[in-house]
Amino acid sequence: MSKNIAGLDRKRPQLNIVPDNLHLDPLNPRLPAETQEKDELDIIYCLYKFFDIDELALSIGENGYFDEEPLVAIPMGLPEKFKNLRADKLKKNKEYIDFISKPKTQFTVVEGNRRLATIKVLLSLELQTKFKIKTFPEISSEVIKDISELPVIVYPNRKEVLPYLGVRHITGIKKWDPYAKARYVAYMVQEGKTLKEIQQIVADRSNSARKFYLCYKLVEQVENEFGIDTSLARNEFSYLLLASGQGAIKDFLGIPSNLSEVNFDQPVPKEKTENLKLLFSWLYGEGTRTPRVLKESRDITNYLTHIIKSPIALEHLKANGKLLDAYDRSGGEENLLTTYLKRANDNLEKSLQFIHRHKKSESVQSEIDKCKETIQTIDKIIEN
Numbered sequence: 362m363s364k365n366i367a368g369l370d371r372k373r374p375q376l377n378i379v380p381d382n383l384h385l386d387p388l389n390p391r392l393p394a395e396t397q398e399k400d401e402l403d404i405i406y407c408l409y410k411f412f413d414i415d416e417l418a419l420s421i422g423e424n425g426y427f428d429e430e431p432l433v434a435i436p437m438g439l440p441e442k443f444k445n446l447r448a449d450k451l452k453k454n455k456e457y458i459d460f461i462s463k464p465k466t467q468f469t470v471v472e473g474n475r476r477l478a479t480i481k482v483l484l485s486l487e488l489q490t491k492f493k494i495k496t497f498p499e500i501s502s503e504v505i506k507d508i509s510e511l512p513v514i515v516y517p518n519r520k521e522v523l524p525y526l527g528v529r530h531i532t533g534i535k536k537w538d539p540y541a542k543a544r545y546v547a548y549m550v551q552e553g554k555t556l557k558e559i560q561q562i563v564a565d566r567s568n569s570a571r572k573f574y575l576c577y578k579l580v581e582q583v584e585n586e587f588g589i590d591t592s593l594a595r596n597e598f599s600y601l602l603l604a605s606g607q608g609a610i611k612d613f614l615g616i617p618s619n620l621s622e623v624n625f626d627q628p629v630p631k632e633k634t635e636n637l638k639l640l641f642s643w644l645y646g647e648g649t650r651t652p653r654v655l656k657e658s659r660d661i662t663n664y665l666t667h668i669i670k671s672p673i674a675l676e677h678l679k680a681n682g683k684l685l686d687a688y689d690r691s692g693g694e695e696n697l698l699t700t701y702l703k704r705a706n707d708n709l710e711k712s713l714q715f716i717h718r719h720k721k722s723e724s725v726q727s728e729i730d731k732c733k734e735t736i737q738t739i740d741k742i743i744e745n
């Protein structure tokens with residue numbers, strides 16, 4: 362039984378490695394899609410621009426590097442003879458230990474990319490100049506010496522490190538943003554893990570791995586089916602998570618209420634893909650051509666879930682893109698009429714408190730006459 366427990370035993374060597382031999386991970390789930398798999402300079406710039414490494418630079422510049430937070434890395438160019446061996450076997454393999462301990466062996470850091478990028482920039486005036494970085498501190502010779510070697514826990518391959526990263530960033534204390542979590546679940550699936558296995562690995566008791574994976578596949582499906590730019594959907598992934606969790610929206614998309622029954626190869630059936638396109642348009646708009654309909658996350662639960670259950674309201678939303686107008690129609694025509702009359706009466710009652718001060722106003726009298734005409738028309742319709 363113990364061999365299936367991912368964190369069991371001290372099976373991963375920890376080494377001190379120079380930063381030049383440590384490389385940023387081009388498959389880092391937190392990176393924007395357009396930055397993934399680019400070269401190291403692009404990744405460093407992205408982390409500087411969007412991931413607040415300035416604060417890390419100040420901390421490291423002041424305190425040096427805390428050994429209590431080692432980086433996690435995998436060796437590059439791992440010899441074939443080691444590739445099918447598990448970490449618990451390799452820890453006793455002298456040839457493997459010799460390989461990862463060689464001064465020329467290079468590593469990809471899979472945990473701690475922000476810290477590594479910060480250190481690379483701190484140690485390089487050339488990078489600071491290239492990226493026009495003026496917020497990084499000058500560091501003392503003591504700090505330079507301290508960060509010239511970094512503590513690194515070495516896993517033999519990505520597959521071995523999957524459970525640790527999943528626990529740490531999906532359900533643990535260092536949570537990634539929603540899309541990064543979804544991307545990592547998708548990566549684990551690609552590596553041969555079932556969703557049930559992933560849930561067990563990350564101690565997922567709320568079905569979140571399936572929810573993340575479903576939304577990841579929805580983004581993928583709408584992108585493949587319609588060629589839609591999904592960059593905003595990835596950046597505001599929580600909207601899609603919320604929407605896809607609503608029963609009415611699942612029905613609208615043809616997604617089973619029980620996520621274990623979802624066909625993840627095509628989560629939305631062919632006959633419902635136009636509805637998927639509509640949902641993405643309402644959530645995220647269509648560039649400058651069509652603005653988004655849902656401005657806040659609460660619009661999903663307060664309005665959209667009611668609208669899509671009403672054919673009249675749904676058709677109005679499709680035709681006009683006006684959320685509140687469509688919502689007004691979601692209770693049926695009689696409720697809509699009652700709502701309009703109530704609003705009109707409420708506004709008339711509000712006007713009573715100060716109308717006496719404007720009895721001689723021509724514009725006020727004109728509006729009063731219009732109200733009278735409308736009431737007379739209503740009376741005639743009702744009498745007939």
